[in-house]
Amino acid sequence: MTDRVMKAPFMEEAVESCRYFWEAGWGENHAGNLSYLLSEDEVNTWLSQSNILNSIPIKFDTGGLSGKYFLVTRAGAFFRTIHKHPRKDLGIIRIDDGKLSVLWGFDEGRNRPTSEFPAHMLCHRARLQSDANNKLIMHCHPTHTIAMTFAHETEEQAFTKTMWSLNSECVLVFPEGLGMLPWMVCGEGEIGPATAKKMEQYRVVLWPYHGIFAAGKSFEDTIGLIETVEKNAQVYLLNGGKIQRGISEEQVRKLAEAFQLW
Ligand SMILES: [Zn+2]
Known part of the structure; x- marks a missing residue:
């Protein structure tokens, strides 16, 4: 099966950006994760399959995000090597009531999204209330900022x-x-x-x-x-x-x- 979605501009940008984050020194080892809001049009244009690969329960309040699609990095991914196997390290998910549905990637749905996933989704919700055009939430470890x-x-x-x-x-x-x-x-606690x-x-x-x-x-x-x-x-x-x-x-x-x- 050809994987059309790998040619999508958002996918190319995500893969390139992860590589850049590592090169910049912002994503050592397993550090760093991102989530990118996709429009329904983008999903329909680029995703050739619509079956659900996996469903994962969500424990936080997803109010306002139901039905929205996101490209998300997996738990434990190395920013250094995401470009080598994006189907394993990235996933396209949809927020449904009380769960997330994996539509693409995460190694055919076997992997889980980043442990900071609740923080990401709650941040998307907060930002969208301030700016309807917000698309990306990004967590990384920029050296001098930490210092x-x-x-x-x-x-x-x-x-x-x-x-x-x-x-x-x-x-x-x-x-x-x-x-x-x-x-x-x-992680998944109060910090989100x-x-x-x-x-x-x-x-x-x-x-x-x-x-x-x-x-x-x-x-x-x-x-x-x-x-x-x-x-x-x-x-x-x-x-x-x-x-x-x-x-x-x-x-x-x-x-x-x-x-x-x-
Ligand atoms: Zn971190």
């Missing part, structure tokens, strides 16, 4: 202000600021709803000493967001975590006014 959560206080407003002071692009790229959780156990709550307001939520959750309209949009945070965290650390000069709050306000951000 900055050790070097800087982890209060989100203070963290955001420091980021904005580092480069004019910061307030342009994330005018709403950066969300930050306290350290929490990762907590991340989603922050995502009502922010497209980036930092998990201190761990990594980042980011949301966007496209791969380009989301990668650009993570790159901007990561680059400026690197600049901060290259300065030894000390800023003697930088863009002042008044100057940030001028930027926001000039670009009509607030």
Whole structure:
């Protein structure tokens, strides 16, 4: 059977992006996962089969997502090698009442989606309420961003202000600021709803000493967001975590006014 879906633009982008995340150092070992909202049109255009390969019960509230389709990375996938066997490491699923239905991939439905799946779905729901065009939720481990959560206080407003002071692009790229959780156990527990709550307001939520959750309209949009945070965290650390000069709050306000951000 030919696998038409491998030629779909969203699939090519997803596979390329996973490789890029590993090359950038954001997805060591099993780290990193993503979920990408697909339109019904995309599914009908690219998926030649419509049978359900597997059904997996869902324990969280999927209200608002029923009937929606997502491309998702599997639990335990290596970003480094997803491009070698995307049918094993990626899956296309549909959210049905109380379960997810695997329509493609995950090694013919034998694999499970990422353990952060509840966080992903709850974040999609939160972002879609703020922006109907949101498509992607991405979790990864950008090195300097993680390092900055050790070097800087982890209060989100203070963290955001420091980021904005580092480069004019910061307030342009994330005018709403950066969300930050306290350290929490990762996986399927409380961290999912907590991340989603922050995502009502922010497209980036930092998990201190761990990594980042980011949301966007496209791969380009989301990668650009993570790159901007990561680059400026690197600049901060290259300065030894000390800023003697930088863009002042008044100057940030001028930027926001000039670009009509607030
Ligand atoms: Zn992680």
